[in-house]
């Protein structure tokens with residue numbers, strides 16, 4: 301995988317793809333691949349993180365990501381606690397830092413946080429001793445999604461270098477888009493984004509993507525087509541006239557997909573609005589690797605939990621995988 305033998309993963313916190321070098325990304329994926337097999341065993345548990353306490357602190361709704369982090373932690377034998385914003389004191393006015401300090405008093409080793417404000421994970425890391433993993437902060441980053449997307453592509457393609465990857469949809473409000481563009485570009489892919497003009501931020505080219513005005517141009521000759529959900533919760537006013545119109549002009553359907561390479565991979569971070577960003581036959585079709593993304597998500601999160609803990613084995617000598 302091109303990672304030198306004197307290489308060490310040095311990150312105690314995972315805030316975004318921005319902080320990860322290409323060897324870091326390759327190392328997370330190699331580690332995730334070594335853990336993936338655990339999920340196929342009849343007894344899906346190793347003692348690697350026994351005695352560690354992991355808190356999932358989610359201030360925004362989540363099904364996939366929260367469950368995936370929880371399953372990952374449990375498969376490594378860590379103790380996990382879920383704190384959802386609607387049941388936490390945040391609804392009573394407690395600040396994020398106060399909530400975190402109270403959780404800190406319970407001595408967690410890792411806090412996995414999702415928050416609607418960009419930068420919330422860094423804020424937590426400044427105030428508490430636990431390792432922080434960003435599970436999505438506003439429209440900023442979603443690094444575990446970026447990593448699982450790279451892993452899924454690498455399961456099918458030899459390398460990302462030279463691939464054309466189209467990302468279609470609500471780029472402006474999507475933390476997945478940011479993490480994917482940064483990660484894909486670091487590994488040498490050419491990323492083209494397309495969507496309604498109101499969904500394409502001016503700064504996207506600085507992240508390494510090229511803007512295509514028509515969805516057809518982005519999909520033309522693409523090796524990977526990633527569709528993104530419209531992030532209604534991050535828009536004050538609707539930025540598109542209607543979902544129906546969006547589906548007509550930007551939805552990824554069979555006709556549009558014919559312009560991609562024959563072995564194109566269709567991806568989506570979920571949750572999908574069927575019939576809006578992806579037509580159902582494409583979402584469930586032979587090119588779709590959407591459920592592989594979910595499967596790889598557990599392995600990537602196991603790898604991240606393990607690596608931020610310094611890649612230590614448990615003290616009983618049975619810590620390996």
Ligand code: NCD
Nearest residue numbers: 364365436476529569570571
């Ligand atoms: C994404 C998110 O929350 O940013 N979902 C996810 O983590 N699987 C994308 C989305 O909500 O559309």
